[in-house]
């Protein structure tokens with residue numbers, strides 16, 4: 347079961363303006379970053395210079411710079427600046443490959459596979475991110491443990507009276523991520539219990555994998 | 559105060575980081591730990607028969623246990639800014655200091671195997687450290703719910719400073735940060751502490 351189309355890769359609130367993070371979806375390494383004006387980007391996590399991970403680098407305004415030799419890329423993925431040759435007019439052909447990116451329902455979504463033409467992302471209701479949960483288990487097993495139907499990359503279940511919306515991400519064949527969101531206005535008193543539930547779910551699913 | 563130091567050991571960095579954030583001057587004596595193993599030379603074994611760094615000397619006081627060194631420096635800070643006053647808050651802080659100095663010693667070990675030719679199985683060490691990072695990420699997720707951005711409260715403590723190097727250096731032994739979103743945000747806040755310094759392997763940006 348390969349995951350294609352819009353795949354959630356992070357909770358919106360965990361990628362603050364001016365930061366970047368590496369994520370993996372279906373084995374593809376992706377850098378998710380947010381520029382200082384708040385726009386999210388999802389690119390192949392690979393610097394065209396020597397192939398180092400862009401997610402190790404840092405955001406400067408609306409550019410992201412590679413950690414290794416400081417090559418800087420603008421929001422279109424085009425290299426704009428090479429510190430070793432500050433006077434060089436950088437050839438426009440030096441580009442990082444970009445994923446289609448969307449932000450909806452409290453999550454950042456990337457359109458898989460790389461190079462696919464993104465369809466319009468569905469408008470999900472505004473949700474509050476609780477946490478992302480990473481599990482050492484295939485996505486199908488995680489979904490089975492949740493005992494819920496999946497609609498695209500979303501699962502809706504109710505726990506302790508809270509209507510959870512969960513974005514599901516196949517990290518690799520053996521690892522998955524759940525991006526767990528709550529309706530806005532969920533009382534704070536309900537949240538510790540929901541975190542207990544998350545940790546228990548991870549323990550339960552991984553214990554089963556260990557036996558299998 | 560004299561710190562017998564090796565720049566690439568994360569435990570030495572822990573001491574330098576705390577000294578810098580508390581505005582205390584350290585006189586560094588650089589030891590040829592790798593490849594020289596000078597900390598195991600007869601002269602150094604007299605200072606610390608365990609053959610380890612860091613060693614802190616202050617007058618006729620010689621300390622060689624990491625947590626003893628860190629607590630001493632935090633107490634000597636004129637403002638004691640990294641030691642919570644309230645007994646429960648302080649106890650909670652010490653709980654995480656223990657996690658940093660004892661449990662996460664595995665991270666220093668993994669890194670020494672990966673980078674400094676120490677004997678050991680890096681894959682099994684990495685798996686154990688990953689479990690520990692999960693514990694810390696889960697805890698910081700709960701702290702965030704309470705509106706507290708650090709392990710023992712709303713402000714950084716000695717425990718946070720002691721924990722930071724293990725996470726910041728984990729890529730040295732191939733443990734990436736992808737699965738620990740809450741730790742990423744916390745590490746970013748740590749970088750904003752006044753006096754924050756880096757070491758080789760921890761990029762200096764922001």
Ligand code: FES
Pocket residue numbers: 393394395396397398412413414415416417
């Ligand atoms: S690898 Fe990115 S700038 Fe050299």
